[in-house]
């Protein structure tokens with residue numbers, strides 16, 4: 300089986316052609332496997348300092364399961380936001396999410412920074428980062444439903460809300476790639492790793 304990799308707006312432009320670093324923002328519906336595909340790539344590129352896997356700040360307990368994030372309460376998130384701690388912040392699923400401001404500096408240092416993002420927040424990513432590629436991870440609806448139930452991080456109602464959520468994907472003037480993760484993680488993970496290798500190709 301091969302992962303479907305469709306390119307729009309020209310696929311991915313190597314960061315080196317763009318004169319330095321870039322952000323690759325990973326989006327897609329809940330349960331598609333964004334965290335899993337990113338974790339696969341993080342294992343593949345462990346110790347390779349051309350890449351940074353950003354850790355998000357989320358108003359979710361740090362031990363909730365799923366991605367490794369910085370868990371804070373709402374008051375702390377609001378204070379951090381007011382202090383300029385985030386370069387991009389958004390709300391979804393009753394939670395607040397922030398991308399640490401230091402990502403801007405990491406891109407300026409020439410690194411390729413991977414961020415688990417949000418379809419709804421993509422305009423804010425475009426505003427924050429001049430060098431941006433959007434990677435959309437997809438999976439069939441029934442596959443996502445089964446995965447979210449098995450993951451067990453959310454309850455039935457919350458899972459239903461996640462499965463229904465379909466924010467409009469805005470038309471954006473940036474590179475974009477879609478990877479179908481309906482099959483084995485190894486397949487989509489390898490497609491993502493190949494994409495990242497192209498991002499740093501000389």
Ligand SMILES: Nc1ncnc2c1ncn2[C@@H]1O[C@H](COP(=O)(O)OP(=O)(O)OP(=O)(O)O)[C@@H](O)[C@H]1O
Nearest residue numbers: 328329330331332333334335446450480482483484
């Ligand atoms: N290709 C795959 N095959 C089987 N299980 C998978 C695959 N990809 C991900 N999973 C599992 O599906 C569940 C959801 O994956 P993951 O948390 O990576 O999705 P996500 O897109 O980040 O979801 P959310 O937006 O809700 O955080 C996890 O339990 C994960 O282990």
Ligand SMILES: O=P(O)(O)OC[C@H]1O[C@H](OP(=O)(O)O)[C@H](O)[C@@H]1O
Nearest residue numbers: 327391396415416417418419464466
């Ligand atoms: O529906 P959209 O706007 O794409 O994404 C909404 C949010 O949901 C997911 O977070 P998580 O599953 O709570 O970690 C995404 O990563 C994003 O932050």
